[in-house]
Amino acid sequence: MRSDVKPDRRSRDNARVTITDLSQALSLTKGTVSRALNGYPDISETTRIRVIRAAQAMGYRPLSQAQAIKTGRSCSLGLVIELSEHDAHAPFLAEFLAGLTQAASAEGWTLTIATSESEGDTLRIMRDLILHRKADGFILPRVLWDDPRIAFLDREDAPYICYGRSKNHVETSYFDAQSEVSMVEAVTWLAQLGHERIAYIGSASHYAYAHLRRDGYRTGLAQEGLAFDPALMIEEVLDPEEAAKATRQLLALEQPPTAILCATDTLARGVYDVAHEMGLQIGSDLSIVGYDGSPEAQAMWPRLATFAVDNRKAGAALGAMLMARLRDLNAPLQQELIAADFRPGGSTGRPGKMPEELAQHVIRLTADPIRND
Amino acid sequence: MRSDVKPDRRSRDNARVTITDLSQALSLTKGTVSRALNGYPDISETTRIRVIRAAQAMGYRPLSQAQAIKTGRSCSLGLVIELSEHDAHAPFLAEFLAGLTQAASAEGWTLTIATSESEGDTLRIMRDLILHRKADGFILPRVLWDDPRIAFLDREDAPYICYGRSKNHVETSYFDAQSEVSMVEAVTWLAQLGHERIAYIGSASHYAYAHLRRDGYRTGLAQEGLAFDPALMIEEVLDPEEAAKATRQLLALEQPPTAILCATDTLARGVYDVAHEMGLQIGSDLSIVGYDGSPEAQAMWPRLATFAVDNRKAGAALGAMLMARLRDLNAPLQQELIAADFRPGGSTGRPGKMPEELAQHVIRLTADPIRND
DNA sequence: AGAAACGCCGAAACCGGTTTCGGCAACGTG
DNA sequence: CACGTTGCCGAAACCGGTTTCGGCGTTTCT
Known part of the structure; x- marks a missing residue:
């Protein structure tokens, strides 16, 4: 041929x-x-x-490069990853990238990714990418509640799509998982198991999702008719170490919680550490629920009950949305939400001390590796 | 308009x-x-x-795009990630990308990444990227022992650098961690703790590293004067589930091992699962060592002893090497090795049953979160 | 029927660079 | 002093596209 x-x-x-x-x-x-x-x-x-x-x-x-010099559009999506973050984008990144590049290359587009060390750096890099036609628009991962990137790109008149809902998300195009709904589900799940004192460990409030999940937690409590106890909610927790500290604080209360709901799987790691340290049986003495469905959750024992977000799908959707926007800059806003799937694990169970054997048994039952894909 | x-x-x-x-x-x-x-x-x-x-x-x-149409070089590094892999590149990817993009953007270069679903797909995509000047050369992650990408790129006369040492790595430019040395260290570590029956769970032999690590294991045994028992070595293990199966097989031996060395952290997960299932105390009844230094290892309890590879450094080095090569296509081969750092954890200890309390104590001691860096 | 209004395409400029070619001045040389 | 060299730069073609402009042959309108 x-x-x-x-x-x-x-x-x-x-x-x-x-x-x-x-x-x-x-x-x-x-x-x-x-x-x-x-x-x-x-x-x-x-x-x-x-x-x-x-x-x-x-x-x-x-040849897109040749087109670019005349048209100014190079058919490439920009993604700038900030590295300084405490919870590095590690877990979610691979799948996310997969979806993104898949969507892009399906239409002959390219993904340009860059990394930055700080917020100011990010803005500088984005301007540079646009100026040098390495990116026609951007996907903003981990949107903050009050995100400087949004203001910046609006000012620069550069197209973008958010992964997450910022403070004024009504005016932006975004894709997001309904983590607030997941938090409600989590509370419901725990309440139905018999838990009445459910604590919440939330992450730094400059993240957009922190607000949504916190609100979801409270909505869940209200929905289940459980009183909200401020002592049971600890926010602004950045990493596992701080989550461990928060856990110790919670368990030292006069009326300690029987279950702890974490805004992310990474935070749950800290809770696990303390539980192990104190010799508590996870899933009976203390129930734990996370969020993200990260590989970490699969490595914990017993398996962390969590909510799996299809990050590949997210990447694909965001890529498609951005390309659509770049093709027609006057298109209306696009806003899309998906649900995260609850993935049960041995980390939750009925509250209170049980006879040793029974507890073991329960763990066995619920901790089985998940078989149904 | x-x-x-x-x-x-x-x-x-x-x-x-x-x-x-x-x-x-x-x-x-x-x-x-x-x-x-x-x-x-x-x-x-x-x-x-x-x-x-x-x-x-x-x-x-x-404007690199403008240069590209005349010179054919677009100042961009290509990275094609194969998704079908069992052990998705998930953990190592984020840091790796960080290093790569950092190196690239420091010199005004760009990273073009694409994903593929299969081996053939990968080759097709690489050709396409070159043809459309989206990549001047490639970085080959997870090099296989007999890697079709190498043959293909040689044939296409396209520059590349390997992350890993293939069968005939002597003739290629590469960067790699000396995982074979790490395996020797692991065996030494275990032997000095008193282990005599040390098993090895290796990954699929089409991966280049599988050969190196396996050989390292055997070298370690020889070096410590321990006999090699074929029954203690199980290879071609793809994922945690299969590792779990292998572990059951090993522990069912007449003379079961007291320690299991795994080629990757992911495989170690399977070993943990079985240990928990059988009620074994990890770190006393059974010692476990992994490799990769992945986040997963941080989520396990007790902490998995593993070897941390600085993937960001690897990315930076590979990026620099490829750019150097692209600048001067006649440059001599570049070959670079680094050592992985042993990161101790509570998953190793002296062999044999101990009094319950003592075992607990040992775990406490060794399982402390690592503080030094 | 003549004029104006199309529909459709070629010619050429343009984008931001690189590269070839040729010419002019200064230089060395016998 | 005439004569090749050499050093240095301008002019112009080129890369692979896009976009503007103008002109030709048909319709359509009055």
């Missing part, structure tokens, strides 16, 4: 079909071919079809 | 400095400026310095 015309091995270097090749094959000018492919109105439908057919047949695909 | 509505749109135009701007400011022609900056020999040193000064002062940086 490849050597039909040119048997010379070296000719493979020139394998790419250019618009000139195409125009010569069609006996048209470059300009006409270009306009035909780009949907200009001054091309007859007959010609347009002829051009598109030939393009397909010859496998022509424009 | 439609943006006629916004009249002041142009005002925002943060004028990128083009080579034309620069040439006009210097009263030179575009061509001269270009040659001056690109080190052509027919430019006087005086002029060259003048141009470089002005470029710096005006903040000129060439």
Whole structure:
């Protein structure tokens, strides 16, 4: 197939079909071919079809770099990852990237990713990426409640889509998991197991999701008719170490909680540590629920009950949304929500001390690796 | 067309400095400026310095896209991630990307990443990326023992650097952690604790590292004067589930091992599961060592003793190596190795049953979160 | 029927660079 | 002093596209 015309091995270097090749094959000018492919109105439908057919047949695909210098659009999505974060994006990143690149490359687009060390750095990098046409728009991971990136990109007039709902998300395009609903479900789950004192360990409130999940927790309590005790809610917790401290504080209360709900799996790690340290049986003495469905949760014992977010799907959706927006800058806002799936684990059970054997038994039952995909 | 509505749109135009701007400011022609900056020999040193000064002062940086269409090089590194893998690249990816993008953007280069679903897909995508100038060369993560990507890229005459040592790594440029040395260290560590029956659970042998680590295990045994028992070595283990099966098999032996060394942390997860299932005290009844230093290891209890690989450093090094190669295609091979740091954890201890209290004590001692860095 | 209004395409400029070619001045040389 | 060299730079072509402009042949309108 490849050597039909040119048997010379070296000719493979020139394998790419250019618009000139195409125009010569069609006996048209470059300009006409270009306009035909780009949907200009001054091309007859007959010609347009002829051009598109030939393009397909010859496998022509424009060189996006060449387009970029004239049009300013390079068909690439930008993603700037901030590294300084406490809870590194580690767990969610791989799947997220998978979805993103899949969506992008399906339409011949590219993903440009960069890393930054600080907030100011992020803005500088984004401007640079736009200026150098390495990104036409951005996907904003881990949106903050009051996110400087949003203000910045609005000012720069650069398109973007948020992963998460910021303070004024009503005015932005976003994709997000309904983690507030998950928190309600978690409370319900625990309440139905018999828990009445359910604590909450939340993350730093500059994250957008911190607000949503906290509210979800409180909604859940209200819904189950449980009183809200401020002593049971500890926020602004950054990492497992701080979560451990919070846990000690909670368990030292006169009326300690029988269950702890964590805003993230990573925080739950700290709770586990303390439980082990104090010799508590997780799943009976203390029930724990996390959020994220991260690999970490799979490594804990007993398995952490958590809510799995399909980050690949999120990436794909965000990619598609951004491309749509870049194609038509005047398109209306796009807002999409998905639900996270509850993934039970041995970390939850009926509250209160049980006979040792029974507790063991319960753990066995609920801690089985999840089989149903 | 439609943006006629916004009249002041142009005002925002943060004028990128083009080579034309620069040439006009210097009263030179575009061509001269270009040659001056690109080190052509027919430019006087005086002029060259003048141009470089002005470029710096005006903040000129060439638009890589524009360069690309003429030179064919787009100043971007390619990374194709295969998703089908059992042990998804999840844990190592984030840090790795951080290093990679850091190295790249420090020199104004870009990282283009794509994902593929299969091996054939990967090759197809790589060709496509080269053809469309989205990547000048590639970084090959998770090199296989007999890697089709290497053969393919050699054939295509495309530059690349391996993360890992393949079968004939002597002829390739690579960066790798000396995991074989780590395996020796692990055996030594266990032997010094008093273990004599040390088992090994290895991963699929198509991975390059599987060979190295297996050999390291055997070298370690020899070095410690321990006999090699084929029954204690199980290979081709893909995931935690299979590792669990292997563990059951090992513990069912007449003379079961007192310690299990795993090729990866992920596999160690399976061992943990079985230990918990059988009520074994990890760190006394059974010692476990992993490799990778992944976040998972931090989530296990007691902490998994493992070897931490600095993946960010790896990414940075690989990026630098590839850029060096792309700048000078005739450069000699570059080969670099680093050592992984042993990160002790509560998962190892002296072999054999101990009094319950003592065992607990040992766990306490060794399971403390690692404080030093 | 003549003029105006299309529909459709070619020609050429343009984008931001790189690279080839040729010419002019200064230089060395016999 | 005439004559090649050499050093240095301008002019222009080129890369692979996009976009503006103008002109030609048909319709349509009056």
